[in-house]
Amino acid sequence: xxxxxxxxVAKVSTATVSRTINGSDKVSDETALRVRRAIEKLRYYPDTxxxxxxxxxxxxxxxxxxxxxxxxxxxxxxxxxxxxMRHGKEVLVANTSxxxxxxxxxxxxxxxxxxxxxxxxxxxxxxxxxxxFHQQRIPxxxxxxxxxxxxxxxxxxxxxxxxxxxxxxxxSIGHTSIAYIAGPSKYHSAKLREKAxxxxxxxxxxxxxxxxxxxxxxxxxxxxxxxxxxxxxxxLPKAVMTSNDLTAxxxxxxxxxxxxxxxxxxxxxxxxxxxxxxxxQPTLTTVRIPRNEIAETAFYTLVxxxxxxxxxxxxxxxxxxxxxxxxxxx
Amino acid sequence: xxxxxxxxVAKVSTATVSRTINGSDKVSDETALRVRRAIEKLRYYPDTxxxxxxxxxxxxxxxxxxxxxxxxxxxxxxxxxxxxMRHGKEVLVANTSxxxxxxxxxxxxxxxxxxxxxxxxxxxxxxxxxxxFHQQRIPxxxxxxxxxxxxxxxxxxxxxxxxxxxxxxxxSIGHTSIAYIAGPSKYHSAKLREKAxxxxxxxxxxxxxxxxxxxxxxxxxxxxxxxxxxxxxxxLPKAVMTSNDLTAxxxxxxxxxxxxxxxxxxxxxxxxxxxxxxxxQPTLTTVRIPRNEIAETAFYTLVxxxxxxxxxxxxxxxxxxxxxxxxxxx
DNA sequence: CTGTTAGCGCATTCAC
DNA sequence: GTGAATGCGCTAACAG
Numbered sequence: 134x135x136x137x138x139x140x141x142v143a144k145v146s147t148a149t150v151s152r153t154i155n156g157s158d159k160v161s162d163e164t165a166l167r168v169r170r171a172i173e174k175l176r177y178y179p180d181t182x183x184x185x186x187x188x189x190x191x192x193x194x195x196x197x198x199x200x201x202x203x204x205x206x207x208x209x210x211x212x213x214x215x216x217x218m219r220h221g222k223e224v225l226v227a228n229t230s231x232x233x234x235x236x237x238x239x240x241x242x243x244x245x246x247x248x249x250x251x252x253x254x255x256x257x258x259x260x261x262x263x264x265x266f267h268q269q270r271i272p273x274x275x276x277x278x279x280x281x282x283x284x285x286x287x288x289x290x291x292x293x294x295x296x297x298x299x300x301x302x303x304x305s306i307g308h309t310s311i312a313y314i315a316g317p318s319k320y321h322s323a324k325l326r327e328k329a330x331x332x333x334x335x336x337x338x339x340x341x342x343x344x345x346x347x348x349x350x351x352x353x354x355x356x357x358x359x360x361x362x363x364x365x366x367x368x369l370p371k372a373v374m375t376s377n378d379l380t381a382x383x384x385x386x387x388x389x390x391x392x393x394x395x396x397x398x399x400x401x402x403x404x405x406x407x408x409x410x411x412x413x414q415p416t417l418t419t420v421r422i423p424r425n426e427i428a429e430t431a432f433y434t435l436v437x438x439x440x441x442x443x444x445x446x447x448x449x450x451x452x453x454x455x456x457x458x459x460x461x462x463x
Numbered sequence: 464x465x466x467x468x469x470x471x472v473a474k475v476s477t478a479t480v481s482r483t484i485n486g487s488d489k490v491s492d493e494t495a496l497r498v499r500r501a502i503e504k505l506r507y508y509p510d511t512x513x514x515x516x517x518x519x520x521x522x523x524x525x526x527x528x529x530x531x532x533x534x535x536x537x538x539x540x541x542x543x544x545x546x547x548m549r550h551g552k553e554v555l556v557a558n559t560s561x562x563x564x565x566x567x568x569x570x571x572x573x574x575x576x577x578x579x580x581x582x583x584x585x586x587x588x589x590x591x592x593x594x595x596f597h598q599q600r601i602p603x604x605x606x607x608x609x610x611x612x613x614x615x616x617x618x619x620x621x622x623x624x625x626x627x628x629x630x631x632x633x634x635s636i637g638h639t640s641i642a643y644i645a646g647p648s649k650y651h652s653a654k655l656r657e658k659a660x661x662x663x664x665x666x667x668x669x670x671x672x673x674x675x676x677x678x679x680x681x682x683x684x685x686x687x688x689x690x691x692x693x694x695x696x697x698x699l700p701k702a703v704m705t706s707n708d709l710t711a712x713x714x715x716x717x718x719x720x721x722x723x724x725x726x727x728x729x730x731x732x733x734x735x736x737x738x739x740x741x742x743x744q745p746t747l748t749t750v751r752i753p754r755n756e757i758a759e760t761a762f763y764t765l766v767x768x769x770x771x772x773x774x775x776x777x778x779x780x781x782x783x784x785x786x787x788x789x790x791x792x793x
Numbered sequence: 794c795t796g797t798t799a800g801c802g803c804a805t806t807c808a809c
Numbered sequence: 810g811t812g813a814a815t816g817c818g819c820t821a822a823c824a825g
Contacts (some may be wrong), residue, residue, distance in 0.1 A: 135802055146812040151804055159810060176595065181575040182521070183802035185512040186817050202541050202738070207532040214558060223572060226556055227546060242553065245511040265506065353742050382742055389744055408532070412683050412712055414719055414744045465818055476796045481820060489794055511820035516801050 134177050143171035147251060155181060162236050185247055194435060195243035195251035196226045197236070197258070204379070204407040205424070209254065212428035220436070222249070230246060233257045244269070246278035250435030252276070254427075272438035273433050274445075279321040281390065286434050286445045288427055293329045295420035295451030298376060299334035299402050301455055302418075306461045308372045312345035314384060316357045323351070345370055349380040356383025364391050371399060371462040378403035378410045378419055385458075396405055396460035400445065406454055414455035422451055464507050465569070473501035484509060507703055515577055524765060525573035525581035526556045527566070527588070534709070534737040536753070539584065542758035552579070563587045574599070577688050580765030582606070584757075586650055602768035604761050604775075609651040616764050617773040618757055620652065623659045625750035625781030629704060629732050630663035631785055632748075636791045638702045638730065642675035644689045644714060653681070656734060679710040686713025694721050701729060701792040708733035708740045708749055715743060715788075726790035736784055745787035752781055782788035 140147045145164060145343070148193055152160050153168040160168075171177070185191040191216055196213050198206045206224035210226055217224045226247060229238035243251050244265055250272040258275075266273050267284050274286040283446040303311055313330050316323030327346070334341050344366045347359040356379060363370070364387060381403035395401050395415055403419035408418040430447045470477045475494060482490050483498040489499075501507070515521040526534045526543050540556055547554045555576060557569035566587035572706045573581050574595055580602040588605075596603050597614050604616040633641055643660050646653030657676070664671050677689040686709060693700070694717060705711040711733035718729055725731050725745055732751035733740055740747040760777045768774070 136804095137802080147803075148805080148813080149811060152811090155804080164810075177814060178571060178595075180516070180576050180577065181572075182512040182515040183817090184576060184804075186510070186516055186819090187802075187804040189804090191512070200541070201531065202537040204534075204537075207534075207537055211530070211532050211558060228541060241508060242511075244510050247510065247512060247773065265508075320807050380738075386742060409712075409739050412716060414716065417810075467818080477819075478797080478821085479795060482795090485820085491794060513801090514820075515820075516803090517820040519820090520799075679800080710817055 134175055136177075136179070139168065139171045139175055139177050142175060143168045143414055171192065189247070191247045192221065192251055193223050193225055193246055193248045195239075195246075195248040196224055197239050197243070197251060197253045197255055198226065198228060199231050199255040199257070200228050201226070203408065205377070205405055205422075206254070208408070208426050209424040212425040212434065213252065213432060216429050216432045229255050229257045231255075231257060232258075233259060236260070237262050240266070244271070249439065250274075252428075252431040252435060253278075254431075256322075270442075271434045273436075274434050274447075276427065276431070277322045277325075284444060286438060286447070288381045288431060288434075288447050288449055290325075290422060290427075290449045291451055292322070292325045292420075293332070295404075295422075295453055296326060296329040296374070297333050298417075298453035299420055300330065300337065300358060302455060303372050303374075303400060303402070303459065304337055304339070306459070308462055309339055310345075310368070310371045310462075311341075312347070312363055313341070313372035314347045314349045314356060314363070314375045314380050315347060316351045316375060316380070318348075320351075323376050330374055349376060349383070351377050353379045353386075355381040356380030357387045358383070360387035362395075364388070369399070372402070372459070373399060374402040374404075378405045378417060379408045380404075381417055381419070381458075382409070382413060386418075395458050397463055400459040400462070402459060411456070413458075418456045418459040419454050420451050421454045423449065456460035464505055466507075466509065469498065469501045469505060469507050469776075472505060473498045477636065486623050519577070521577045521579055522551065522556055523553050523576055523578045524762065525576075525578040526554055527569050527571075527573070527581060527583045527585055527586040528556065528558060529561050530558050530585070531556070534739065535707070535735055535752075537675050538738070539754040539758050542755040543582065543762060546759050546762045550762075559587045561585075561587060563589065566590070567592050570596070574601070579769060580604070582758075582761040582765060583608075584761075586652075591638040600772075602765045604764050604777075605770075606757065606761070607652045607655075607743045614774060616768060616777070618761060618764075618779055619775050620655075620752060620757075620779045621781055622652070622655045622750075623662070624654060625734075625752075625783055626659040626704070627663050628783035629750055630660065630667065630749075632785060633704075633730060633732070634667055634669070636789070638792055639669055640675075640698070640699035640701040640792075641669065641671075642677070642693060643671070643679045643687060644679045644693070644703060644705040644710050646679060646681045646710070648678075649793070650681075653706050660704055679713070680707060681707050681709060683709045683716075684711040686710030687717045688713070690714035690717035694718070694723075699729070702732070702789070703729060704732040705735075706734055708735045708737045708747060711747055711749070711788075712739070712743060715747075725788050727793055730792070732789060741786070743788075748786045748789040749784050750781050751784045753779065 229236035237260040240262040254276040349355040349359040406421035559566035567590040570592040679685040679689040737750035
């Protein structure tokens with residue numbers, strides 16, 4: 134079943150069928166109706182590959198993430214797909230599994246499929262492939278990249294505002310002894326968060342002794358272990374902020390195992406606001422990164438870049454979500 | 464940059480370039496080397512669309528799920544992608560958002576992209592599109608479909624074994640008053656689980672009064688509400704099994720809010736073994752569905768169906784994972 | 794082992 | 810408003 138058959142049945146040329154499908158206005162209503170009837174009758178549907186080959190455009194957008202099992206991503210992916218679908222576009226999702234080699238592979242695949250744009254939401258992308266995108270004039274947008282490359286748009290998350298609000302929140306209810314579990318320093322975003330925390334503390338004249346900053350790895354077990362380390366220090370902090378929610382969830386567990394109560398003995402603040410953070414026990418106070426906003430901004434920027442041919446820097450604001458894991462110190 | 468250019472630079476025909484790329488053994492090492500050098504030099508990469516158009520095969524496999532933000536799916540998607548990638552294939556993931564119309568749309572897209580096979584892990588697929596797959600001889604495999612269609616393979620989850628083990632576990636540690644929070648009866652799988660529970664109870668001569676079966680909707684809030692309902696009954700059950708982990712997590716919250724302790728006052732058993740179930744407080748005893756096994760079986764079956772041209776019914780076993788949310792009744 | 798050639802299904806000129 | 814013809818980049822017969 135192909136366009137030729139449809140043309141034959143509708144008694145028109147293939148060009149007219151093509152025009153009808155693509156909504157060209159240069160087709161009389163009468164003819165269009167005949168074509169549509171033929172399409173219906175033959176249960177015809179166009180071949181995307183042929184269409185892309187013929188036109189040069191694929192209506193496909195790439196989305197590269199680290200790992201779909203990281204709870205930060207599902208909502209992001211979904212929002213991106215939703216907005217793309219609303220605009221009649223499709224999405225090709227690829228996981229890098231935090232592996233630069235695989236990341237390059239993903240990017241290459243996007244290139245091979247002639248995607249109309251790619252949103253890169255991971256930091257493993259340092260390869261030469263990026264140049265190919267530039268050369269092919271395929272729009273690119275990064276989330277939180279450290280480097281500001283030539284022809285690449287960026288989503289810049291304003292960690293400062295959310296973390297500042299979190300420190301302020303803790304401080305305002307009486308906390309002064311606040312510790313932090315950081316993320317892996319290889320991540321630009323983790324470093325920014327840590328800096329924002331330290332800055333917020335300094336601004337209020339609050340001390341941050343070295344052992345009040347433990348290193349996690351943005352996983353639950355990493356958070357657990359970091360918290361275990363922290364719980365042997367003396368004196369204990371009265372509040373702990375973390376580099377992401379998974380870390381906080383792990384920390385939560387360590388605190389409970391130690392027989393301490395949240396927020397009675399220790400207040401806890403996460404970062405990201407992943408779904409489960411509303412359902413931990415207690416529910417987690419955290420800093421929300423609006424993932425749907427990230428997804429939509431990324432998509433619209435990519436679309437925009439196709440004609441405008443300029444790059445954009447898009448700020449994304451974060452905000453404090455206060456739940457039950459924070460309270461005044463005992 | 465296309466195959467013609469490469470051929471020119473390597474001083475061979477396009478056919479030879481094509482053969483080299485596709486690893487045909489009918490190319491002399493010497494020639495192949497020259498071609499590879501040209502490819503390297505020109506930074507050439509083949510156009511997937513053209514390749515699919517020319518060959519008829521796309522090396523693309525479709526994976527249709529309900530909703531990537533449902534924690535059951537990320538691990539499944541990841542495993543499917545991993546196994547596909549290991550075999551040099553790609554994956555197109557589509558969310559139906561539990562919407563039959565959108566489900567049809569997803570299937571249509573797969574069709575348009577000439578996928579080599581589709582794994583359908585959702586139950587919204589009742590459309591005519593399925594016939595098109597059959598007509599195109601595109602292998603299809605369903606997860607837990609109620610209907611056993613003609614040319615469609617099936618993954619059949621053995622709910623009975625896991626749930627039986629769970630009931631046995633509770634019974635063996637002294638429970639006799641066991642309630643159940645069911646899933647939406649529109650889901651075939653939810654009905655099977657409920658039946659398996661009732662059967663397990665009957666087999667042991669344990670009563671299941673009507674109010675000991677509440678209806679949830681497989682979401683956290685649904686589980687919460689169902690549990691709230693259950694907690695006003697008298698006498699309270701000493702153990703509660705649920706149709707999935709999200710339901711259990713919601714129930715957990717309701718129980719805690721009521722001031723009851725898990726497992727001291729009420730034991731709780733989930734179903735699915737999603738990642739967070741290892742990190743709830745307390746950790747959740749649950750029945751594990753091996754999602755990587757589902758993904759791999761689905762993929763291999765699809766590949767197999769391409770040459771074998773027969774259908775397969777693949778059993779998937781479930782097993783009990785005992786954690787901290789179950790204990791003998793007080 | 795290698796080259797020639799004919800499509801794959803569609804979009805897109807350029808005529809009419 | 811419509812049709813005929815060309816080409817997108819590649820694969821697969823077929824020849825040699």
